[in-house]
Amino acid sequence: MSTPLRIATFNMENLDDQPNEQPGLTQRIAIMRPQLERLRADVLCLQEVHGQERPNQPRDLAALSTMIQGTQYANYHVAHTKTANNEAYDKRNLVVLSRFQVLNAEQIKHDLTPKPSYRCVTADPPENEPRDVSWERPIFYVTLDLGNSLTLHLINLHLKSRIPSNVPGQKINNYTWRSAAGWAEGSFLASLRRAGQALETRILIDQLFDAHIDSLVAVCGDFNADSDSVPLHAIRGRVEETGNPDLALRVMIPCERTVPEPARHSLLHLGRREMFDHVLVSRSLLAHYRKTEIHNEILPDESGAFRTDVKFPESDHAPVVAEFLLP
Numbered sequence: 574m575s576t577p578l579r580i581a582t583f584n585m586e587n588l589d590d591q592p593n594e595q596p597g598l599t600q601r602i603a604i605m606r607p608q609l610e611r612l613r614a615d616v617l618c619l620q621e622v623h624g625q626e627r628p629n630q631p632r633d634l635a636a637l638s639t640m641i642q643g644t645q646y647a648n649y650h651v652a653h654t655k656t657a658n659n660e661a662y663d664k665r666n667l668v669v670l671s672r673f674q675v676l677n678a679e680q681i682k683h684d685l686t687p688k689p690s691y692r693c694v695t696a697d698p699p700e701n702e703p704r705d706v707s708w709e710r711p712i713f714y715v716t717l718d719l720g721n722s723l724t725l726h727l728i729n730l731h732l733k734s735r736i737p738s739n740v741p742g743q744k745i746n747n748y749t750w751r752s753a754a755g756w757a758e759g760s761f762l763a764s765l766r767r768a769g770q771a772l773e774t775r776i777l778i779d780q781l782f783d784a785h786i787d788s789l790v791a792v793c794g795d796f797n798a799d800s801d802s803v804p805l806h807a808i809r810g811r812v813e814e815t816g817n818p819d820l821a822l823r824v825m826i827p828c829e830r831t832v833p834e835p836a837r838h839s840l841l842h843l844g845r846r847e848m849f850d851h852v853l854v855s856r857s858l859l860a861h862y863r864k865t866e867i868h869n870e871i872l873p874d875e876s877g878a879f880r881t882d883v884k885f886p887e888s889d890h891a892p893v894v895a896e897f898l899l900p
Contacts, residue, residue: 578897581614582793584890589623590636596886604887618793619668620731624661631660652678667713674718682711685776695755697742708770730794738762771804790855825853828865828895839891841874852895861897
């Protein structure tokens with residue numbers, strides 16, 4: 574008897590419920606709830622889920638709770654990133670909804686890699702001392718009990734976007750840089766954050782394989798990078814890169830490789846197809862792999878002029894779901 578397992582990832586694009594917000598939560602639910610239902614996910618990794626404040630209550634995920642009312646996910650186990658006060662973050666929480674019991678949930682941020690130090694060279698006034706560069710979000714590591722003595726090691730990621738990081742004195746406003754060199758340094762800092770968190774993720778994956786080389790591992794989320802970029806190469810750990818065949822059992826495989834290339838995209842930017850959202854799995858999980866779906870049939874391109882969020886209640890990311898058949 575085999576058990577189907579569908580693992581999905583979806584960047585909800587700033588899911589929130591604020592007064593006078595446009596588009597409002599009701600408008601977003603009308604379009605996004607059917608997207609969630611179509612996934613039929615047993616395990617759902619979400620990014621950009623905002624927290625909501627309520628009188629005399631800890632900040633929680635009220636908007637998400639409203640979104641999933643009446644769906645299969647309403648009764649799922651929930652794990653999400655939390656502040657030191659044990660409440661949801663105000664912005665961009667990582668969330669796991671699971672049909673399976675959550676055994677453990679852990680946030681990892683500079684626990685496996687120290688903060689790199691860097692001194693900006695275009696800062697105005699000049700920086701005399703290096704400063705720490707930190708990731709924007711933690712790695713969210715969850716273990717799930719799949720039954721039959723099987724454990725899924727699930728990593729939910731949201732790496733730094735390609736938007737350049739701030740360089741002191743180099744911004745005229747949010748959209749205008751004082752110099753091309755300042756913009757270039759901001760882009761370098763963004764890349765440093767993205768690649769640095771990918772390194773910390775790879776170290777975590779290696780620790781899982783050190784414990785059990787046949788671990789069932791899935792890394793899901795918005796990587797803000799395609800499969801041939803430095804962060805993805807770091808996490809995948811291909812033998813072509815390491816040159817070491819003894820590491821072959823530690824390679825992570827992007828499931829979207831089985832999707833025909835014309836349909837292999839989860840984001841549109843100025844008409845260009847980008848694959849930023851991924852489900853990467855270990856060889857032991859790949860043995861049970863069946864297919865991947867990318868629900869991008871009506872994915873909007875919000876990057877053009879005058880294409881504001883008001884016109885697009887949906888997310889600008891397409892959901893991605895990988896299906897497996899477990900023994």
